Amino acid sequence: MADEMITVPKADFDKTVDMATKYKSLASRPDFSGIHKDDQGRTVGEWSEGDDEDTVTMVSGRDDLRGPRAERPMSRRAQMKSLIKQGYQPRSQFKSLNQFVREGLDGHKSGAFQEKCRSQFKSVQGMSEGIGSDGGFTVMPEFSTKIFERVYSNDLLAETDGYTVSGNNMTFLANAETSRVDGSRHGGLRGYWTGEGASITASKPTLREIQIKLQKLAVVVYLTDELISDSAQALEQYVTRKAADEFNFLIGAALFRGDGVGKPLGILNAPSFLSISAETGQATKTIQTENVAKMYGRFFQPFLQNAKWYHNQDTLQQLMLMTLGIGAAGVATYMPPGGMSASPYATLAGVPMKPIEFASTLGSVGDLVLADLSQMLSITKGGIAQAVSMHVEFLTDQLALRFTMRANANPWENNVTTPYQGSNTQSSFVGLAAR
Numbered sequence: 001m002a003d004e005m006i007t008v009p010k011a012d013f014d015k016t017v018d019m020a021t022k023y024k025s026l027a028s029r030p031d032f033s034g035i036h037k038d039d040q041g042r043t044v045g046e047w048s049e050g051d052d053e054d055t056v057t058m059v060s061g062r063d064d065l066r067g068p069r070a071e072r073p074m075s076r077r078a079q080m081k082s083l084i085k086q087g088y089q090p091r092s093q094f095k096s097l098n099q100f101v102r103e104g105l106d107g108h109k110s111g112a113f114q115e116k117c118r119s120q121f122k123s124v125q126g127m128s129e130g131i132g133s134d135g136g137f138t139v140m141p142e143f144s145t146k147i148f149e150r151v152y153s154n155d156l157l158a159e160t161d162g163y164t165v166s167g168n169n170m171t172f173l174a175n176a177e178t179s180r181v182d183g184s185r186h187g188g189l190r191g192y193w194t195g196e197g198a199s200i201t202a203s204k205p206t207l208r209e210i211q212i213k214l215q216k217l218a219v220v221v222y223l224t225d226e227l228i229s230d231s232a233q234a235l236e237q238y239v240t241r242k243a244a245d246e247f248n249f250l251i252g253a254a255l256f257r258g259d260g261v262g263k264p265l266g267i268l269n270a271p272s273f274l275s276i277s278a279e280t281g282q283a284t285k286t287i288q289t290e291n292v293a294k295m296y297g298r299f300f301q302p303f304l305q306n307a308k309w310y311h312n313q314d315t316l317q318q319l320m321l322m323t324l325g326i327g328a329a330g331v332a333t334y335m336p337p338g339g340m341s342a343s344p345y346a347t348l349a350g351v352p353m354k355p356i357e358f359a360s361t362l363g364s365v366g367d368l369v370l371a372d373l374s375q376m377l378s379i380t381k382g383g384i385a386q387a388v389s390m391h392v393e394f395l396t397d398q399l400a401l402r403f404t405m406r407a408n409a410n411p412w413e414n415n416v417t418t419p420y421q422g423s424n425t426q427s428s429f430v431g432l433a434a435r
Contacts, residue, residue: 154245154249154356156373157252157255160378160409163380165214165379165380168381169213170212172412174209175187175208178415180417183203184418210410215263216405217247217251217406218403219246220402222393222398222401224397224398226397228399236401243386247403251264255358255409256356263408264407265410267369267371268366271414272411272413272416272427274431275432276432285435287368289322289324293349295430299427299428307372307428308353308373309351309352309368309369309370310371311353312357312359312367315359320334334347351370364434369429370429376411380407381406382406383405385404411429
């Protein structure tokens with residue numbers, strides 16, 4: 001029989017005092033009050049007091065409970081507080097969801113809370129998902145097929161002046177000019193204003209060769225046959241995509257800071273890289289408006305339309321507060337994306353900014369660089385080549401995925417340029433010296 005709560009007027013309950021007295025000794029037993037468990041240690045109910053002073057609650061229930069039998073009124077607790085007003089009622093270890101959440105937040109790792117949780121599961125008399133052997137093993141976990149990852153803007157190769165080769169190298173011809181003063185333009189060509197019959201001094205332009213030879217990049221990944229066959233993830237496709245990302249990183253890092261040994265010669269090590277000194281008395285790890293103005297002024301202006309500020313994210317704390325001191329309020333030199341610049345990029349002095357992870361940290365050479373990467377020559381051959389082999393690790397049943405790529409790059413400028421007027425040299429790669 002299911003447990004049933006019966007509420008009667010207190011006056012009617014007085015008629016059952018004799019019967020209640022008969023069970024007084026039973027109700028006062030220590031194992032009869034509080035939380036009750038069956039022979040298997042499962043929680044089945046408890047005795048507790050109610051709030052209504054005018055009624056007494058009786059119970060009728062199952063024969064297997066160690067409480068009063070069906071249809072029998074429950075004993076009073078005259079010697080304790082008041083009449084028994086709340087009979088037996090089945091309950092969980094937690095009185096409410098509120099109590100469960102509160103106790104869990106206060107100490108979900110405590111022994112007392114975990115014991116309550118274990119007892120709660122014990123109180124389930126049939127199969128449940130809380131205990132693996134009782135059916136919990138049948139509830140299968142769900143996994144998303146998506147692998148979450150960060151996105152980086154590392155594809156600097158696409159911004160260079162790129163060529164595809166069929167052999168293993170390419171030779172370029174470049175103007176040998178390093179100065180715009182008379183007699184130096186175009187590497188030595190000079191013209192004259194002359195009169196009729198006047199003698200003209202001969203001159204000629206000079207050229208130089210730039211030879212770029214392919215260099216090799218490689219990535220190898222092993223995957224067991226079981227992983228490939230059993231995994232719900234498309235791991236081969238994922239690894240292939242990540243290999244391409246790794247190549248982008250290696251090439252991007254070399255284009256910015258490569259030493260030219262077995263890899264591209266990067267901006268920071270290029271002979272045409274122009275380093276602007278810090279201001280007198282400038283604090284360490286700072287960028288001032290004067291720094292930006294001088295870098296902008298030393299950049300070769302005809303290349304400005306393709307230029308970007310390549311910078312480390314650490315520099316933003318300086319750039320975002322930078323102003324040009326005009327009038328009482330000043331004018332902002334940095335504009336965030338979507339601001340007055342109306343551009344997807346932030347701008348500094350009207351030039352787009354691009355944060356890259358290859359740039360140096362704040363205060364070091366290379367933390368902020370104004371550059372036109374289209375002045376960098378690059379060559380590639382055939383893109384990324386992929387090869388698959390089971391023979392490399394045949395005895396361990398592993399599949400070897402090998403990815404290779406051949407590429408190289410070099411700036412075509414081999415020196416800074418002296419302008420026709422003035423002594424401040426110019427370049428398409430301008431950076432800020434260490435502070």
